[in-house]
Amino acid sequence: MVLGIILRFTGLDKSPPSLGFDEAALGYNAYSLLLTGKDEYGNFLPISLRSFNDFKPALYGYLTIPFIKVFGLNESSVRMVSAVAGIVSLWFLYKFLSVFIKDKLVCSLVFLWLSFEPWRLHFSRNAFETHLSSAFFLMGAYFLIKNKKILWSLLFFGLSAYSYHSARLSVPMLIVLWGIDPLKWFWMDSVKEMVTSVWNGVTKMWWILALFIIIVIPVFMANSSLVLTRFNQENVFKRFYPYAPKEFVQGINPFLSFNSNALYYFGGIISGHVMSYFSPINLNSRIYAWVKMSPQFIPGMGMLGWIEGVVFLFGLVVVFKNLRKSFEHRYLIYWMISGIAPAAVTWTWYHPLRSLNIFPAIEIIVALGAVEILRMIKNKLWYVLIAVILIISVVYTINNELLYSAYENHGEYQPGGFREGMMTLKELSKDYDQVIIDSPHAQSFIFVLFYQKIDPNIVHKYADIRPKPGVEGNLNFNFEKFVFRPIDWPKDRNLKKTIIWTDDTMSKEEIEAIPGAKLRMVVPNALYDTARIITIE
Amino acid sequence: MISLFNYPPTEEQIWILMKVGIGGEAGLLALRILTILLTGIVLWLWFSKLKNILSIKSSILAVGLLLISPTMWVLCWSYPLMIVKIAVVLLILSYLKTKWWVVVLILLGIGFYNVKFLKQNPAILSKITMADAKNEVNMRFMSEDSLRIKMELPLWWRRIGYNKIFITYREVLAEALPFLDLETLYFQEVHPMEQKSVVLFYWPEVFILVIGIYFWVTSKINKNAMNMLVILILIAFTDYLFSNTVVYQRFILMLIPLSLIMATGAEKILTNNKYIGGLVTMVVLYAVYVNGYDITHRADFWLDNRPLVYKSWYAGIRTLGVENYPKIYISTLIGNSDNYCWFYLGEQCKSERFVFNSFDLSKGNIDNGLYAGFTGEFVGPRFKNDFNTDWETQLPSLGLTLISKENIRDTVAYKYGNDIGLVVKK
Numbered sequence: 001m002v003l004g005i006i007l008r009f010t011g012l013d014k015s016p017p018s019l020g021f022d023e024a025a026l027g028y029n030a031y032s033l034l035l036t037g038k039d040e041y042g043n044f045l046p047i048s049l050r051s052f053n054d055f056k057p058a059l060y061g062y063l064t065i066p067f068i069k070v071f072g073l074n075e076s077s078v079r080m081v082s083a084v085a086g087i088v089s090l091w092f093l094y095k096f097l098s099v100f101i102k103d104k105l106v107c108s109l110v111f112l113w114l115s116f117e118p119w120r121l122h123f124s125r126n127a128f129e130t131h132l133s134s135a136f137f138l139m140g141a142y143f144l145i146k147n148k149k150i151l152w153s154l155l156f157f158g159l160s161a162y163s164y165h166s167a168r169l170s171v172p173m174l175i176v177l178w179g180i181d182p183l184k185w186f187w188m189d190s191v192k193e194m195v196t197s198v199w200n201g202v203t204k205m206w207w208i209l210a211l212f213i214i215i216v217i218p219v220f221m222a223n224s225s226l227v228l229t230r231f232n233q234e235n236v237f238k239r240f241y242p243y244a245p246k247e248f249v250q251g252i253n254p255f256l257s258f259n260s261n262a263l264y265y266f267g268g269i270i271s272g273h274v275m276s277y278f279s280p281i282n283l284n285s286r287i288y289a290w291v292k293m294s295p296q297f298i299p300g301m302g303m304l305g306w307i308e309g310v311v312f313l314f315g316l317v318v319v320f321k322n323l324r325k326s327f328e329h330r331y332l333i334y335w336m337i338s339g340i341a342p343a344a345v346t347w348t349w350y351h352p353l354r355s356l357n358i359f360p361a362i363e364i365i366v367a368l369g370a371v372e373i374l375r376m377i378k379n380k381l382w383y384v385l386i387a388v389i390l391i392i393s394v395v396y397t398i399n400n401e402l403l404y405s406a407y408e409n410h411g412e413y414q415p416g417g418f419r420e421g422m423m424t425l426k427e428l429s430k431d432y433d434q435v436i437i438d439s440p441h442a443q444s445f446i447f448v449l450f451y452q453k454i455d456p457n458i459v460h461k462y463a464d465i466r467p468k469p470g471v472e473g474n475l476n477f478n479f480e481k482f483v484f485r486p487i488d489w490p491k492d493r494n495l496k497k498t499i500i501w502t503d504d505t506m507s508k509e510e511i512e513a514i515p516g517a518k519l520r521m522v523v524p525n526a527l528y529d530t531a532r533i534i535t536i537e
Numbered sequence: 538m539i540s541l542f543n544y545p546p547t548e549e550q551i552w553i554l555m556k557v558g559i560g561g562e563a564g565l566l567a568l569r570i571l572t573i574l575l576t577g578i579v580l581w582l583w584f585s586k587l588k589n590i591l592s593i594k595s596s597i598l599a600v601g602l603l604l605i606s607p608t609m610w611v612l613c614w615s616y617p618l619m620i621v622k623i624a625v626v627l628l629i630l631s632y633l634k635t636k637w638w639v640v641v642l643i644l645l646g647i648g649f650y651n652v653k654f655l656k657q658n659p660a661i662l663s664k665i666t667m668a669d670a671k672n673e674v675n676m677r678f679m680s681e682d683s684l685r686i687k688m689e690l691p692l693w694w695r696r697i698g699y700n701k702i703f704i705t706y707r708e709v710l711a712e713a714l715p716f717l718d719l720e721t722l723y724f725q726e727v728h729p730m731e732q733k734s735v736v737l738f739y740w741p742e743v744f745i746l747v748i749g750i751y752f753w754v755t756s757k758i759n760k761n762a763m764n765m766l767v768i769l770i771l772i773a774f775t776d777y778l779f780s781n782t783v784v785y786q787r788f789i790l791m792l793i794p795l796s797l798i799m800a801t802g803a804e805k806i807l808t809n810n811k812y813i814g815g816l817v818t819m820v821v822l823y824a825v826y827v828n829g830y831d832i833t834h835r836a837d838f839w840l841d842n843r844p845l846v847y848k849s850w851y852a853g854i855r856t857l858g859v860e861n862y863p864k865i866y867i868s869t870l871i872g873n874s875d876n877y878c879w880f881y882l883g884e885q886c887k888s889e890r891f892v893f894n895s896f897d898l899s900k901g902n903i904d905n906g907l908y909a910g911f912t913g914e915f916v917g918p919r920f921k922n923d924f925n926t927d928w929e930t931q932l933p934s935l936g937l938t939l940i941s942k943e944n945i946r947d948t949v950a951y952k953y954g955n956d957i958g959l960v961v962k963k
Contacts, residue, residue: 014687015688018686245835245838248830260827260830261823264824264827265726265727267741268727271740271741271743272740275719275724275743276719276720279718279720281720284710284714285710288730306707310717313717317750320750320751320755323751323755324755350729389703389706392697393703395698396703396707398698399681399690399694399698402688403684403688403690403695404681407683524685526684526687527683527684
């Protein structure tokens, strides 16, 4: 736990070296809530943050407020919530492992190993609402399996649902599966026995389910259809239509085609989505394009370390062996299914971010596999070899997350340069009439708001002119002195009293050949010079 | 419509036909019939072996599941050497007792067969020699050192994680892990990576696999069957590691152990609940139909497109008449054009009239004759493979006349376009 704390809180401002858009948005909204009680659009104590019209669940923002109050608005304070969630999640991982592994020494050693999983380090060091949600989900799942303090379970499940969208589907599914325990039906002899089992399950869980629904109703009431915006953008139903090969169903209803029925292919897509989370290669090493192009990307490895995907298979065998006699083992399958469900109905095949709730369950299955392997090993020399490999693997993972990730991820999603240049821009802008920001990065306005700590009351005034919900892509808007647009030098060279922030690669001589223009700063990011600040008198 | 049944011969079929000296469609048909016969005999012997270690129903189902796999159809029709590999493995396992030395012999044999006989160059060899690991270690240190804003970790600490031995271990694992790739094995019909492959198993069969695994790990399975399964997986794994070809061919030996596991699952489903059993049977049969329809209507989507290129060129040349041209230039961008020439046009290909080489007509100084090639060979290659659809309008300025043109579904010669054709310089 001590090592875990050190790894999660050290150098949060340096690795990753710059904020992503969503991190900056969470931070600035928390800042706005702290100062005004409203989000960046002026909505009073919102349940969802409209942000980039993606309606982020607001809990992460609220929990960030104390850190901003104490440490100010900066990278570390924005990431603190995720780091704390990572620590709490570790503690509950240990408690969960001890449900399955009774030997305390073995349990502790397996816990030590799993606490360095790449996904744990990566998601703890970036501000992700989904990571917070996953931690709450784990806590809720723990109290549910213990079947004692159910109200605690409800509380954490509720918090999970207020932290990220996925939990709003995963939690009720898990509660239902926990209650009715459908896998048990396979070993029942009569329909009567099955009906009795279902009835008992329903009486056991209906009130928990009802209370959970009541808890999450405000989420849907507050923004009604807007909360579903993200789902409308990402769902599987629209993206893959007509599901069957297009050349076979051209001009006909694909669902009526006998030769290539859409239902057959749609079944394949959904089944594939579900099974992809059980595929060792996905868990271990395969990187899909949509993962690589987002902040969830862990360079050089998958969500798990370099051996865990195979050990996961052994764990599955252990789960299978115990399915009949152990509810706890069946619960792991229910956990997986309910965690996968929200991701399975989106268009992406394997999407760790949307299915983060399942990764603690995967770790427990890996742990079961590891214990089984250790049980099979007779020669103690193997223990030494395994220990050496695991230690090197952990060191590799730490290096990879703290250093190599910073290098690889320093692109579109973590643009950088804004932190380095914004203070200079702020100082200069006092003496100029307008500031033109010409940045290739979408939604670059959020970095100006964040790093210049723009008074939220000013931003609220512009809420009405900002792109309406449903609009995606470029969401920049002009406010006060700040104008967001590409530079057109033939025209813009005639501007007066203007500051220009541009990624244009003109040399100092070329810039200063423009009458009144002066290169004030070459803005670096973690890897290269990314922008220039130019003033025109 | 390009069907599997009229798909042109693969390079290995041509190679075999050349060895026995029988070319043409009749020779090809005979080879295909022989391959199917060999498959039938071997599967029958395999069934005879299986029924001693599994139930009769499971044995029938195991062989049946192999037979309905589109990969088996494709191998029988187009890849006789792959069928020979399966046949040898199954024959040895059927007739020899499963002693450790037999298994070692098979493993060594497979490695030898792939590397020496099928001329494959497995990536695992470059991993084991640490050549790739050394590069990666250097790359990681250099990348991290180039960061201007970073956390400082001591060099000795970084070296613990970044060293050739560990990176080699990691790279070997990275080579081995795709062996457990569910997507390739069961979801080729809807595969997210759009890799070029044939369907190995239909997606509904993945659920039969899950049930099969359940029964293999919870029931008291015959010890001989369990040993056989482990040996088959080991052989398939070795074959996977020491091969380097299209992905479904790397998995062919995995079809056998998976079919054993699924057969047990399928038997349990069929015997435990006739309604669910009936439903599963219907779904699987529909999957067979859907995939059968697919591969008999767009085989070029699933299979290597290079044989189609040769077929198009040589069919065109035959129609135009070899004797009408002083020289006939055939591109070798995609392999052994001369072997295919022998298959389609016979011994005349050995005459000096035929020139087998790639060419670039856009450079001028073109000899008179008939040219069979790709767009890029006629009008010059393009780095991004982005040719205009009306590229043939450039030909008259080069003194060339387009005789025929055909579009190939896949890119088989990058930078040279997806159109192939015949042009004449008079």
